Amino acid sequence: MHSDIINVLVMFLKSNAVFATPVVHLTLLICLCQLQSTGPPNSAWLSS
Secondary structure, rough: OOOHHHHHHHHHHHHOOHHOHHHHHHHHHHHHHEEEEEEEHHHHHHOO
């Protein structure tokens, strides 16, 4: 499911390259961190 979300975001960035600003990149990074925090392997690493 997470891969589908990432694919949609990548498609959006490719189709809207003008809006691919650092702010968008930061937002994507935060979203990815939140997705990973729900997974078992990365939760301990993010909470440290």
